[in-house]
Amino acid sequence: MQKVIIQLGTLTCxxxxxxxxxxxxxxxxxxxxxxxxxxxxxxxxxxxxxTSPEALKQVIENLGYEVEGIKVKELA
Known part of the structure; x- marks a missing residue:
């Protein structure tokens, strides 16, 4: 299991x-x-x-939101 943290551009609503x-x-x-x-x-x-962090990034970008960065941590 991994914890993925994705930094977005500013959310407006x-x-x-x-x-x-x-x-x-x-x-x-x-x-x-x-x-x-x-x-x-x-x-x-x-x-x-x-799945992968890149797949989640693609889903978010397909919705029209900007992804500024991704961090991944391994969970025990």
């Missing part, structure tokens, strides 16, 4: 947060997802054999 959370949460291999509106970050726990 709470509905943006919900749209991203729903789209990322529907991806295969995503265990849980949380969008931090004020920090413009997406935190997700993923199964690396089913």
């Amino acid at each position: 709470p509905s943006c947060m919900q749209k991203i959370e729903n789209a990322v949460g529907q991806q295969s291999g995503v265990d849980k997802v949380k969008v931090l509106f004020n920090a413009s970050k997406v935190k997700a726990d993923i199964e690396p054999d089913k």
Whole structure:
């Protein structure tokens, strides 16, 4: 299991947060997802054999949001 933290460009409305959370949460291999509106970050726990940080980045960019960076931590 990996924890992925994706830094976004500035989010402008709470509905943006919900749209991203729903789209990322529907991806295969995503265990849980949380969008931090004020920090413009997406935190997700993923199964690396089913999805990747790059796949989540693509989902977010396809919604029209800017991804500024990605951090990945291995979970025990």
